[in-house]
Amino acid sequence: MDLSRELRAVSDNPRLDAELLLGHVLRIDRSALRARPERVLGAQERSEFRRLLERRKRREPVAYLLGSAGFMDFELEVNPAVLIPRPETELLVELAFATLAAQQGKPLRIADLGTGSGAIAIALARHDPTWSVLGIEVSEEALAVAHRNAAALAGGNLRFRRGSWCDGLPPESFDLIVANPPYIAPGDPALHPDCAWEPSIALFAGAEGLKAIREIATQARRCLKPGGRLLLEHGFDQRGQVTELLAAAGYRDIESFKDHAGHDRFVRAFICGTSSR
Structure with missing residues (x-):
């Protein structure tokens, strides 16, 4: 058959x-x-x-039917409250590892904004137990999934809190902030039909798809330590716009990185001053 x-x-x-x-x-x-x-x-x-x-x-995604999805070297619980982790986002995690390679074993503080299922935060916490990782998520339902995944997969160096991006985070407190935010414009013809089952809050970000990235760029600058870095995933055609808004927000040494398909997909930026500058 x-x-x-x-x-x-x-x-x-x-x-x-x-x-x-x-x-x-x-x-x-x-x-x-x-x-x-x-x-x-x-x-x-x-x-x-x-x-x-x-x-x-x-067109209900297979990951939702199975109740799980693979990410890096582990399996995550997923359901329609969370975005299904993509292979491209594994490259964002690997970029975070590379960014912090010279500081491995040091007690760094890292924030994962819009943590969803907890995929990125869990991968970072598993990589180095000396890192203190905080996952931020606005959705209560998604946060419950992240907590269950962390309980099964991570140690005591990972915690979560409910919130929108950097709201309520102390200034100049993080060595690295990483995010795979929503970056799709509603009605984008390139959107896969299966995505209709995923939470719209994790996919769509205003008319140009840049609303979340713009908010993160502004807020993260205040929360990063001097010398801290911001890592973002973005749309395959958004490199120029993302670079411009990061530069306008005061970031320096802005670098772009490609995904498996050769598309510009990630950006890394450096903050050299304090939030008052």
Whole structure:
């Protein structure tokens, strides 16, 4: 039986989707599934698999159907309260590691703004237990997911608080602020149909898609220590605008970095003065 046939109209990789869903139903991984292609499903298994197929045919993301998504070297709980972590964002984490490589083992303070599922914050906290990582999230539902993920995956150097970007954070207190904020304009024709299931607050940011980045640039400058750095993910066509608004906000040494597809996707900026300058 071709398990992927029904998903061809809605999936870029229907075979993978079908195997993941069937493995979820059978409580086995894909390698075990392929090792036993002759296995016959029981009535309850057929019913559960059919239910998942129908949901996927409505473009509900596979990660939500499974209740989990891989990120870096761990699995995160995800549900429609949080954005599904993207492979590109792993590069943002790796850029953070590289940025702080010379200071590894030192008690640095790092903030992850708009933490969502906690993916970035957890990766940073796991990388170096001497780093104190704070995840900020405005959504109470998303924050509950982040707390559960941290309890399963991270240690005592990670904590969360509810808030909008840097509101309420003390001045000049962080060595690094990192964020994968919403950066899409409503009605963007490049938006994948599956994204309709994800929280709009994590995707859309004003008419140009820059509202969140503009707010973060202004607020983070106050919260970074002199010599601190800001790392941001942005849209593939926003490099020029993001660079300009960071420069206007007083950042220096602004650098751009590419994603796996060769698109400008990340920016790193340095703050050399204090919040009063």
